[in-house]
Amino acid sequence: MFKGSLVALITPFRDHELDEGAFQEHVAWQIDQGTHGLVPCGTTGESPALADDEQSRLVSLCVEVAKARRVPVIAGTGTNSTEHTIALTRQAKKAGADAALIVCPYYNKPTQEGLYQHFRTIHDSVDLPIVIYNIPGRSSVDMTNATMARLARLPNIVGVKDATNDLARPLRMRVDIGAGFCLLSGEDATAVAYLAQGGDGCISVTANVAPRLCAELHEAWQRGDVGSVREINQRLILLHDALFAETSPAPVKYAASLLGRCTAEVRQPLWAIMPETREKVQTAMRSAGLLN
Numbered sequence: 001m002f003k004g005s006l007v008a009l010i011t012p013f014r015d016h017e018l019d020e021g022a023f024q025e026h027v028a029w030q031i032d033q034g035t036h037g038l039v040p041c042g043t044t045g046e047s048p049a050l051a052d053d054e055q056s057r058l059v060s061l062c063v064e065v066a067k068a069r070r071v072p073v074i075a076g077t078g079t080n081s082t083e084h085t086i087a088l089t090r091q092a093k094k095a096g097a098d099a100a101l102i103v104c105p106y107y108n109k110p111t112q113e114g115l116y117q118h119f120r121t122i123h124d125s126v127d128l129p130i131v132i133y134n135i136p137g138r139s140s141v142d143m144t145n146a147t148m149a150r151l152a153r154l155p156n157i158v159g160v161k162d163a164t165n166d167l168a169r170p171l172r173m174r175v176d177i178g179a180g181f182c183l184l185s186g187e188d189a190t191a192v193a194y195l196a197q198g199g200d201g202c203i204s205v206t207a208n209v210a211p212r213l214c215a216e217l218h219e220a221w222q223r224g225d226v227g228s229v230r231e232i233n234q235r236l237i238l239l240h241d242a243l244f245a246e247t248s249p250a251p252v253k254y255a256a257s258l259l260g261r262c263t264a265e266v267r268q269p270l271w272a273i274m275p276e277t278r279e280k281v282q283t284a285m286r287s288a289g290l291l292n
Contacts, residue, residue: 001129001158001182002072002099003200004036004222005214007207008044010253011058012262018054020061022262026208027065029261034215035207038066042076042101043138044205044249049267056091063096074131074203078103082118089126099129101161101203106139112147123154130156135163135186145169149176161186161203167193174198189240192233195221205243206236209255210288235288242284245277255281258291 007030012022027038040062041047041055050058059075066073075092077100079085089100104110105118123130132151136142142164151157159182162169167190170183184201185194191202195218207214213232220228243251250266250273257264258281264272273281285291 002037002074002131002184003182004218005034005207005211006037006039006074006184006201006203007035007211007214008042008203008205009038009040009062010208010249010256010262011041011045011050012253012256013265013267014263016265016267018057019262020057023058024061024065026256026261027062030207030211031066031069031071033211034219035071035211036201036215036218037072037074037203038062039074039076039101039203042133042203043103043135044208044252045076046249046267046270047076047078049270052088052091055088056095059092059095059097067096072098074099074101076101076103076133078105078133080105080108082121085118086122086125089122089128089130093126093128097128099131099158100126101131101133103133103135104139104141104143106141109141112144115141115143116147116150119151119157120154123151123156128156129158131159131161131182131184132157133161133163133186135161137163145172145176148173152177152181158182159184159200162194162199163187165190167197170194170197170199188243189237192217192221192229205248205252206240208252209243209259209261209285210236210239210290213288238284239288239290242277242280245280246273251277251281254278255285258282258285 077088163186
């Protein structure tokens with residue numbers, strides 16, 4: 001259903017408010033550069049710091065730009081409350097999103113049965129395809145392949161964004177779940193290895209500032225051009241590392257500001273990156289050929 005380079009969109013702010021113009025310009029630029037899918041209001045979009053009406057507005061703004069060009073929108077709607085997630089998912093459906101990206105509930109630390117019931121309840125409450133977002137480093141809970149295989153039997157549970165960095169998982173999920181389940185990496189630095197283990201694509205932070213290179217990498221993979229994949233991957237590795245030198249999305253928003261795409265502003269409790277990280281990001285951007 002979804003494949004290639006999908007961007008985990010940043011949320012531009014100006015003086016603590018949404019910068020709607022910068023956001024839509026960023027979405028349009030992503031599409032022009034070849035990005036294959038758009039993911040607003042995820043972790044990179046600072047969803048924990050967004051009000052519900054801001055999330056709804058961002059999804060609507062993204063859909064408005066994307067629909068004319070037929071690029072899919074997977075809206076981040078997950079919270080650590082089942083009822084709240086249902087409400088946000090309904091908003092996303094109303095706005096025209098093609099699917100919802102729903103994170104495993106953070107802080108609560110539900111059991112595997114709790115995870116299953118959480119996603120099943122959302123599935124039964126909103127008729128919209130769901131991509132599970134498994135990111136133990138942020139949620140403190142790890143959905144097992146067995147639980148995911150159980151959820152995959154539900155018709156609208158269509159895939160996973162896998163940010164575990166366990167490169168055996170996609171291979172095992174292909175065995176446990178089958179070819180129809182969409183496997184998307186959530187880790188830029190290991191995305192190619194994830195593809196080699198059976199993945200379909202990557203929901204990428206780096207694509208915010210290197211959309212064409214990320215898209216070209218996935219297109220090269222799909223046509224079997226391993227040499228081009230290796231060349232692009234090597235060109236991007238310093239940037240992948242730099243964009244996670246401090247808590248994301250602060251480094252990538254600084255990188256985007258260097259390109260004039262938005263301010264570097266993040267919402268508290270995030271904060272501006274340190275001078276040494278700014279230098280690291282600049283060096284990586286130049287290494288990737290994104291800055292003169």
